[in-house]
Amino acid sequence: MSMAPESPKRGGVQSIDRAVALLRCFTPGRPELSASEFARLTGLSTSTTHRLLSALQANGLVRQVAHRRYELGPLVLRLSHAVTARLDLRDAARPAMRRLRDLTGETVGLHVLLPNLTRAVVDQVESDQSLRRTYVGLGEPIPLNQGGPGKVLLAFLSERDREEVLARPLEAATPTTPVDPDTLRTELAAIRAQGYAISPAQRVPGINTVAVPIWDHTGRVTASISVTGPAPRLPEERLRELAAPAREAAWRVSELLGAAPEASHGEP
Structure with a gap:
């Protein structure tokens, strides 16, 4: 038949x-x-x-x-x-940022790499808690060694650009801000390996942060998402726990920007 x-x-x-x-x-x-x-x-x-x-x-x-x-x-x-011409990063990131805020209960920030190899906060979804982190000075340049979002962006720069930043005078925003180039090189290698950075009050006293990379369609990291709040609520152990949901949120945004699945696993 x-x-x-x-x-x-x-x-x-x-x-x-x-x-x-x-x-x-x-x-x-x-x-x-x-x-x-x-x-x-x-x-x-x-x-x-x-x-x-x-x-x-x-x-x-x-x-x-x-x-x-x-x-x-x-x-x-x-x-x-x-697609990319009409897709604003903030529009792409907002839904994932809201979900991450609701999941963690903490403020979620969006940070971008600037042409002069600094970073800026461009958006935030604030925590509903009365004691919370609120980003101020949106759009103002911040050195990359100050805080988790900057360290993530610095970690995934090309080696040439990374060394250019490390050759600059590294200013401290708080007593815990890393300013030694060799110490930073070691930490940046760990950030690339684990896929996130933590900041124990390295930008603002009393505020702890975990930050993760956002990948674009070229396979580069040009932005980052952070979860941030008062240090008593976010000790280092809690920050590391929040890295996984933060990475998931950042990958949702990366996909909208055209990132390939293996982009998040490669060295810059």
Whole structure:
């Protein structure tokens, strides 16, 4: 008894799924791929891979470059620019920040890296508790060695930019602010390994903070999210407990900015 032929609708959906699987192979670390690499990563046959790549190329989703390799095509770039051009970081981060505030009961801040390699607080969702951290001076530059958010941004800079910051006179905001370059280098390596930074009153006396990175579509860390509040409520053990939900919130934002899944696992 012969099987019924596959319906055109089902076959079309399968082709779309396979084409999307090919596109998902591109990452910041794999901007170009050969047909054989696509086949290996997706498990598709070589003939199917070539057929799908031809269709994707005809529609501007990939383009062939030197040595029979492929990169993302102009249509993908236009679509990504259309999204990122209208997506404000604060709009992207607000829902995740609210959820994180509700979960932790503490103020959640949003921080960005400035062109002069300092940082600024650009938004916050305040705690509902009467005794809470409230960020003031939004938009004002803050040295990267002062506080958890700055240390996260500093940790994930390129080595050249990181050393440029460490070569500057490092000013202390409180008695616990790290100002020794060698001590900071050791701490920054730990931050990259664990994916978060803690700040025991390193920016404001009596205020403790945990901060995590936000990744963009280029695989760079250009912003961070923090959970911050009075030191008695946020001892170091509690800060480390809050790192996991903070990282989850930051990754939601990173995905909206186009970050690839493996971005959060790589060295800068």
